[in-house]
Amino acid sequence: MKKALLILTSVAMASTAVAQTAQVSLKERIAAMDYYKKNHDLMFAAEACRRPETLLQEIKKLPAAEQTKARAFVKANEAVxxxxxxxxxxxxxxxxxxxxxxxxxxxxWLQMRLQALRDYADNPLVKDKAAQNEARSLMTSWAAASNLNLTSRELTENLQKRFPQMDPYSLSAGGFIPGNIVELVSHNEISPERIQWFNDRVIFAGGVLDFNQPYMKMPLHKDDEGHPSFKDPMFAKIRDMILSAKESVFIDIFLFGGTMGGTLSKFLLDQTVEKKKANPNFKVLLLHDYATNYNMKDEMMPIFKYIKDRAATDPGLKGSVYLLQANIQRHPPGIPFGITNLVPKTEETFKALEKRNTYYESKIDHSKVIVVDPESEAPQAYFGSKNWSDHSGGYYYDNALYVKGPAAALVQAAYYDDVDAALTTDPNEKKWFFYKEEGYGNEAYLKNREQILAWFRVDRSVFPAVGNQSVRLAEANVDGKIKDTRNMLVDMIMKAESHIYMEHLFIYDKYINDALMKRKAQVPGLKIRILADHNGNFGLGGLPNTLYLDQLLRHGVEVRARRTLGIEAKFPNGTTQGYHQENHRKITSVDGKVMLVGSSNLNPDTLQGSFREFGAQLFDQKVIGGFEEEFLDAWNDDKLVGPFYEGERLQLQVMGKTLSPELSKIINDLGSTVLRAKDDIEKR
Known part of the structure; x- marks a missing residue:
């Protein structure tokens, strides 16, 4: 008990120290995150611990006397x-x-109350500094609590009465991390000319990865010869972070390929050779999920083969580059209703599944993260919605958040479990690593497992504040135990007073959409404006974003779409393929005060923990204001944005045929009804 209390008390002391000494401690925040993960199964693994109706069924199985005691206990305590x-x-x-x-x-329970106090004390939106200091003092005094029972003040005091602005819950074990510089990066070339540029230089379908081409060089300045994408702000930031690295680079990237992937991978390895001359201990770790490629295997695998082969043969890289396959097996399945249980996990089925482009259980490491020098005085991290591949990222609309400061170190700390899982020794998990015969399993690294983990772990506990901005991380972690993005977004919506601006690839999560409709009913003057993608790459006439669209519109939520482009590519071998530009962003701002940005789509499998995701809340009003200004400029420009429906009514498409509005509505409504019932059916 005392150990757990000290974790949060130390956080309070550390947050007080920020203002006094410009130092930020992460040790206690990491300990709080570990505490949550360690106790997750105790609190939530059993269905009866999550669902009242299941607990009631279990109580009914008890002897009559025990049933009476249990019911009396619930009645006596349910109000508190x-x-x-x-x-x-x-x-x-x-x-x-x-x-x-x-x-x-x-x-x-006490831990959660202490975290709620901590979050109130550290919340950058709270203006009552005296009350925040009082909350810190209360945390310190509660550290000495012992012999807790259901009447203990530490558990029962009405904190909201004492601190009216305080939330009775904590949304993140890591809390608010102060002392950072933040920058939202949103711009890359999106023109038809850029799309065609990529189509003319494919590295598959008869094309090749040729590092001798002038466009495969990394330009260091705007006027330099080289790949044009790395003159765009979104990709130039990655280049600049690698250039600045002195100790290490960590990358977890979902889609990484084409000329962009080739240019960046060569630059990264060339830089590693140079940096090792100054620091022989310089290292790079790349984590990637090979099980899902969204039909881009031919665009991506040449890049990973280049990295693997060069890391093994270049003397200048010896012992410095780790290319690890992400372990996705610990995620809960994204495919609903236990359907994937019908597929036996055998060697025969694995060989068939290995040829597919999407992992059959819909478990994915969807991260797009780079961290540089997490143990330094000024760690850097960059994460968001942007993939690093020609045809998924090169010309899409995206956002990414650059963070410099203590929170960037916490990003790497959050991925320690991912590296640990990648280096699994469980034979059942290792069987399901893809392309093992081609050398992409992690077996070769297992002999150095402990050394790699020791190197990757963030041991530094205190960091200098390099800026004045707080960041709260939002993620779905490697096993789905942490999945706080949905709760953060619902919390933001619940508190909206003036406006909510959202730009998202997907908008079919019932919890998010219900929160939007409820808040609009509570605050009729609230402006809720959503730029949602047409989902043109699916070729279904707007599905799945249409599932709740009519409900949102009826409640006064405004939904429009960017006018994205579609171009057919003609490949060197004579084949053709259509590519459709996506509004791939995953960003929400509320009242100009708080923003959430990252890799999480607003759909059930992403938000329930089936995908590994990463993002953050930020509170820099200048940064948020810049996004909102650009959002409104686009919203009001008919050349850039138009109605979601191309016609007056929903008309879905199936196998190239356009369905009638009546049949489209039946299919759409059936889909939304099934999604609404999903969690109850699955007893989540």
Whole structure:
């Protein structure tokens, strides 16, 4: 108990120290994140710990006397104990009697209250500094609590009465990380000429990866010869971060290929050779999910083959480059209703699945993250929606957040479990790594497993503040235990007073859409404006974004779409393929005060933890204001943005045929109804 309390008390002391000494401690924040993950199964693994109806069924199986005690306990405490605490408390007290676990639930409850106090004390939007200092003092005084019971002040005091602006919950174990510089980067070339440029230089379908071409050079300045994408702000930022690196580069990238991937990978390895001369311990770790490629295997695999081969043969890179396959097996399946359980996990099925372009369970490492020098005085991180591949990123609309400061180090700390999972020794997990016969499994690294993990771990505990901005990280982690993006976004929507501006590839998560409609009903004057992608690459007439679209429109939510481009590519071998530009952004701003940006789409499998995702909240009003100004400029420009529906009514497309509005509505409404029922059916 005392150890858990000290974690949060130290956080309070550390946050106080920021203002006094310009130092930010991450040690306690990492400990709080570890505490949450360690206790996740205790609190939520059993269905009866998550769902009241299931707990009631379990209680009904008890002897009559025990049932009476359990019901009386619930009745006596349900007004005070939060449901997410009461369910596991009853479970361990009566159903699976375990006094030690019962005590751990009480400890967890106190931990959550302390985190809520910490978040209030650190929240950059709270203006009452005296109240924030009082909250810190209260945390310190509660550190000495012992012999907790259900009447203990530490568990029962009405904190909202004492601190009216305080939320009764914590949205992130890591909390608000102060002391950073933040920059939103949103611009790359999106013209038809750029799309055609990529189409003329494919490295597949008869094309080749040729590093001797002048466009495969990395331009260091605007006027330099080289790849044009790296003169765009979004990609130039990656180049500049690599140039600045002195100790290490960590990359977890979903789609990485084509001329962009080739140019960047060669530049990264060339830089590694040079940096090793100054720092022999300089290292690079690249993490990638080979199981899903979205039909871009031919565009991506030459890049990874180049990295793998050069890392193995270039003496200047010896022992400095780790190319790891992400372990996706620990995620919950994204395909609903247990359908994938019908596919046996055998060697025969694996060989068939390995030839597919999308992993059949819809488990994906969807990250787009780079971290530089996490142990330095000024760590850097860059993450968001942007892939690094010619035909998925090269000409899409995207956003990415650049962070310099303590929060960037916490980004790498958040990925420690991913590297640990990639270096799994579990034979059942290792069987499901793709392309093992081609050398893309992680077996060769296992002999150095502990050394790699020790190098990757962030050991530094205190960092100087390099700026005045706070950041709160939002992620779905490697096993889906942390999945806080949906909660953060719903919280932002619940508090909106003036406007909500959203730009998203997908908008069919029922929780997000219900929150939007509810808030619009509560605040009729609230302007909710969404730029949603047409989902043209699916060729279904707008599905899946149409699923809740009519409901949103009826509630007064405005939804429009960017006028994106579609071009047919003619490849060197004579084949053709259509490419459709996407509005691939995943960004929301509320009232000019808070913004959430990252890799998470607003769809169920992403937000329930089936995908590995990363993003962050930021509170820099200048940065947010810049985004909102550009958003409104586009919104009001009919050349850039138009109505979501091309016609007056929804008309879906199936196998190239346009369906009638009536049939389209039936299919669409059926789909939205099934999605609404999904979590109850699956008993999540």
């Amino acid at each position: 104990v939060p449901e997410k605490i009461l369910l596991p408390l009853v479970y361990w007290k009566f159903v699976k009697k375990n006094a030690a676990n019962e005590g751990k639930v009480m400890q967890y």
